[in-house]
Amino acid sequence: MLQLFNTLTGRKEEFHPLEPGIVRMYVCGDTVYDYCHIGHARSKIAFDIVRRYLAFSGYRVTFVRNITDIDDKIIKRAAENRESVQTLTQRFIDAMHEDYDRLGILRPDFEPKATGHIPSIIAMTRTLIDKNYAYVATNGDVMYSVSAFAEYGQLSGRQLGDLRAGARVAIDEAKRDPLDFVLWKQAKPGEPSWPSPWGEGRPGWHIECSAMTLDLLGTRFDIHGGGLDLKFPHHENEIAQSCAATGDRFATYWMHNGFVNVDNEKMAKSVGNFFLIRDVLNSGRVRDPEVLRFFLLSSHYRGPINYSLTQIEQADAALSRLYTALRDIEPAANHEPGDATRRFKAAMDDDFNTPDAVAALQTLAGEINRARANAPQVAATLAAELRHLGSVLGVLQSSPDAFLRKSASAGSEAPGGDAAIEQLIAARQAARKARNFKESDRIRDELAAAGVVLEDKPDGSTTWRRA
RNA sequence: GGCGCCGUGGCGGAGUGGUUACGCAGCGGUCUGCAAAACCGCGUACGCCGGUUCAAUUCCGGCCGGCGCCUCCA
Numbered sequence: 387m388l389q390l391f392n393t394l395t396g397r398k399e400e401f402h403p404l405e406p407g408i409v410r411m412y413v414c415g416d417t418v419y420d421y422c423h424i425g426h427a428r429s430k431i432a433f434d435i436v437r438r439y440l441a442f443s444g445y446r447v448t449f450v451r452n453i454t455d456i457d458d459k460i461i462k463r464a465a466e467n468r469e470s471v472q473t474l475t476q477r478f479i480d481a482m483h484e485d486y487d488r489l490g491i492l493r494p495d496f497e498p499k500a501t502g503h504i505p506s507i508i509a510m511t512r513t514l515i516d517k518n519y520a521y522v523a524t525n526g527d528v529m530y531s532v533s534a535f536a537e538y539g540q541l542s543g544r545q546l547g548d549l550r551a552g553a554r555v556a557i558d559e560a561k562r563d564p565l566d567f568v569l570w571k572q573a574k575p576g577e578p579s580w581p582s583p584w585g586e587g588r589p590g591w592h593i594e595c596s597a598m599t600l601d602l603l604g605t606r607f608d609i610h611g612g613g614l615d616l617k618f619p620h621h622e623n624e625i626a627q628s629c630a631a632t633g634d635r636f637a638t639y640w641m642h643n644g645f646v647n648v649d650n651e652k653m654a655k656s657v658g659n660f661f662l663i664r665d666v667l668n669s670g671r672v673r674d675p676e677v678l679r680f681f682l683l684s685s686h687y688r689g690p691i692n693y694s695l696t697q698i699e700q701a702d703a704a705l706s707r708l709y710t711a712l713r714d715i716e717p718a719a720n721h722e723p724g725d726a727t728r729r730f731k732a733a734m735d736d737d738f739n740t741p742d743a744v745a746a747l748q749t750l751a752g753e754i755n756r757a758r759a760n761a762p763q764v765a766a767t768l769a770a771e772l773r774h775l776g777s778v779l780g781v782l783q784s785s786p787d788a789f790l791r792k793s794a795s796a797g798s799e800a801p802g803g804d805a806a807i808e809q810l811i812a813a814r815q816a817a818r819k820a821r822n823f824k825e826s827d828r829i830r831d832e833l834a835a836a837g838v839v840l841e842d843k844p845d846g847s848t849t850w851r852r853a
Numbered sequence: 854g855g856c857g858c859c860g861u862g863g864c865g866g867a868g869u870g871g872u873u874a875c876g877c878a879g880c881g882g883u884c885u886g887c888a889a890a891a892c893c894g895c896g897u898a899c900g901c902c903g904g905u906u907c908a909a910u911u912c913c914g915g916c917c918g919g920c921g922c923c924u925c926c927a
Binding site for chain 1: 854855856857858859864865866867868874875876877878884885886887888889890891892919920921922923924925926927
């Protein structure tokens with residue numbers, strides 16, 4: 387039985403979808419004005435795992451992840467670049483897809499854009515005004531009145547009074563309450579805008595998610611996810627909007643992933659300590675995108691994770707061990723779920739405990755290594771199990787040799803490529819056959835200097851990988 | 854100021870009221886022409902101080918240290 391930590395209640399709860407066997411989930415996506423960094427990757431991978439595991443567990447999953455393609459930062463950046471908002475956002479949407487595809491993050495079933503749901507946004511805003519949850523402020527913006535929603539603060543555990551006492555609440559003359567937030571914003575000259583009952587304008591940030599979930603998932607759905615930083619105010623405001631507008635309960639389970647830190651500090655655009663996904667993947671220090679993915683799975687999704695090259699190297703070593711176990715084994719066509727699968731499921735059922743799930747894979751790799759010499763059929767069966775479980779985490783999807791022969795250390799490429807390596811290995815084989823070990827060791831040293839590690843097998847053949 | 858999280862062995866990182874996490878690194882061994890990989894074995898743990906308990910890293914309280922949200926943010 388799957389248990390997941392529900393941020394709304396602060397407890398681990400048994401997971402019961404609204405409709406048996408069917409899960410509908412929504413995850414907050416990105417604002418597309420720049421390239422995605424490792425922090426974005428973590429959130430997307432965390433919920434990609436949730437989705438994959440739910441499907442693995444037999445649920446039919448509808449997965450929605452939005453794109454925020456209109457907001458202040460986008461307008462500002464487009465103006466700086468002297469390009470249209472549409473050109474800018476499309477460029478970064480394409481880049482986002484490229485990055486996420488490389489990381490094995492499955493495309494959502496629906497990937498709505500805010501600008502594609504303007505009529506629903508306007509309709510919901512009108513409903514909120516009609517129900518007295520919203521008002522037109524003195525500056526023409528439509529504001530949500532937080533004091534009208536009795537449950538405001540339930541997700542983030544905050545009291546309105548405490549929030550008002552906070553020193554950092556912006557003072558805005560147009561608001562009746564400093565905590566009120568914008569639903570519909572009056573357009574300034576030259577800004578992208580849409581006609582509305584309140585004049586030309588554009589949506590505020592929070593209303594888009596409420597409108598898109600309503601359009602695609604209805605008034606109630608099972609899981610709503612996003613980064614911890616979205617818990618307040620974004621998700622709090624979504625609840626206030628959706629519950630007030632529809633009278634329904636919105637999402638049953640709220641899930642929030644922890645941050646990626648650098649030197650123990652949150653990775654963020656505003657701090658400037660961020661690493662872009664594409665820069666990391668292209669740095670030459672990451673053998674394969676799966677390494678970055680595996681690194682992000684090495685700690686629990688709710689806790690913080692510290693990004694560093696040392697961590698990446700350790701992830702590379704650990705994942706390479708799994709691939710090494712799969713090498714030279716043809717996985718069996720079928721396999722019965724064994725101890726590893728039971729442990730894997732138990733771990734994942736416990737609020738998606740990926741570190742423990744990975745430990746199950748490592749233990750399985752050890753079993754394969756022990757079985758491979760004396761019980762090849764057993765090894766083939768276990769290898770199939772390992773690959774299958776790996777697919778739930780989105781790793782172990784390459785061929786072992788292809789993975790292990792990629793380089794994890796930039797600048798140590800052997801000249802001439804793989805063909806040259808094979809030639810040198812053949813020359814070394816000849817020297818070994820003639821028991822000219824001085825020459826064979828010389829060739830091995832030469833290859834080692836180029837980052838190529840040789841492994842002689844019992845049958846006399848030699849395989850290779852990159853360090 | 855309000856709300857919340859964290860502190861596990863050299864590095865990461867799960868977990869548990871009494872029994873092996875797991876990986877990386879290290880040490881010893883097996884295998885190997887020598888290596889590599891693999892396998893076998895080994896080592897240094899649970900921030901500090903109290904309390905509860907037959908027993909606490911694991912529950913409770915306090916302290917110290919680190920971090921997050923309260924403003925855009927995955």
